Amino acid sequence: MKKILIAFDGLSYTKDSAAFAIRTAVASDSLLVGVFLYDLRYARLLHTYRWDVPLQHYYYDVSKIERADEKVVHESIKAFRKQCDEAGVHYKVHLDRGVPLLELLNESAFADLIIIDTKTSLFDLSDHKMSTFLKDLLVEARCPILIVPPRSTDIRHVFVAYDGSESSVLALKMFSYLFPEWNELSTTVLFANRTASNHLPRNSEVKDLAARHFRKVQYKVLNGEVDKVLIDFLKKHKEKSVVVMGSYGRSALSRMFHSSLSNKVIEEVKVPVFITHQ
Known part of the structure; x- marks a missing residue:
């Protein structure tokens, strides 16, 4: 409990x-x-x-x-x-x-x-x-x-916003620990990349970890301007979904670089967003 x-x-x-x-x-x-x-x-x-x-x-x-x-x-x-x-x-x-x-x-x-x-x-x-x-x-x-958001439905899909940072890994783990009942849901680890590469940062490590926290996990790389491609994707797939982010660091520098994207997801996508700190 x-x-x-x-x-x-x-x-x-x-x-x-x-x-x-x-x-x-x-x-x-x-x-x-x-x-x-x-x-x-x-x-x-x-x-x-x-x-x-x-x-x-x-x-x-x-x-x-x-x-x-x-x-x-x-x-x-x-x-x-x-x-x-x-x-x-x-x-x-x-x-x-x-x-x-x-x-x-x-x-x-x-x-x-x-x-x-x-x-x-x-x-x-x-x-x-x-x-x-x-x-x-x-x-x-x-x-x-x-x-x-004001009207929230039951959760059926989990999107983990992963950027290779320790805070995004911590968010993945904390979400899994707090909601073991959602670990059985379809889960997608998302990485938005400005380059044309389709590889996740620390690819093998994050896949090893995610596979042990989520039973039905897949991975998707979005290419393009990070804020735009991530928000556009989430808007199309927000139905009965939750987004997991670890964007709020304690330092002013961390907040300056990362809080903007979290705020945009919360304001524009209108989907439940799980946020943790480092």
């Missing part, structure tokens, strides 16, 4: 993400912890309302808003409990009040996996497809993350 966190914005519960996490926890006989993040810093209201409320009417009752938010959060928790009870999954509920990122990072140190919706923003009003909260979580989390 493992410990899986499913993180929610307490004011924006996503039933489909909860259902995906519940199915995952049931399949692995894991403990599922619903983490409801509730930001008490009402300074966000300055950003939410200042553009569409006339200055002379720019007053609000914080306690009234807080009570309304509390009601929404508790309704979200009630909905989560109902889904878990109906599925018969082992579960707990944590309501984290305070700075959402710090609260979730603290929880991640004592978990095997975080599952989180791509739309989780915690009041990030930027125009980016991925919120700052989510990007920071992907860098700083103390455990692997499975980031899922």
Whole structure:
């Protein structure tokens, strides 16, 4: 049994993400912890309302808003409990009040996996497809993350994005360790190569390793501009698939070179993406 966190914005519960996490926890006989993040810093209201409320009417009752938010959060928790009870999954509920990122990072140190919706923003009003909260979580989390689109189906195929780096090998191993029930699925190790070569980096080593982690594994080399060929391929094969990546290193240099591709896959392909750290 493992410990899986499913993180929610307490004011924006996503039933489909909860259902995906519940199915995952049931399949692995894991403990599922619903983490409801509730930001008490009402300074966000300055950003939410200042553009569409006339200055002379720019007053609000914080306690009234807080009570309304509390009601929404508790309704979200009630909905989560109902889904878990109906599925018969082992579960707990944590309501984290305070700075959402710090609260979730603290929880991640004592978990095997975080599952989180791509739309989780915690009041990030930027125009980016991925919120700052989510990007920071992907860098700083103390455990692997499975980031899922709002509507996620059962997994039937695994794509491992391999680039010859230690982080991509670690991601392959961690995914296999955490999801032994998915090791039986059809699996493709993908390598995107700017040259015309059809050889994988460390070819024999990675094939020896992958064959012992996945029962039905094949290998595919994509030739061309790395970002484009990989994303185009995944878009065509994303149905009921999960992508495994190890692109988030701890150093600033590693993040600069590798996080961009991971972000593009998450934003453009709209498929569950498993990311781990080195």
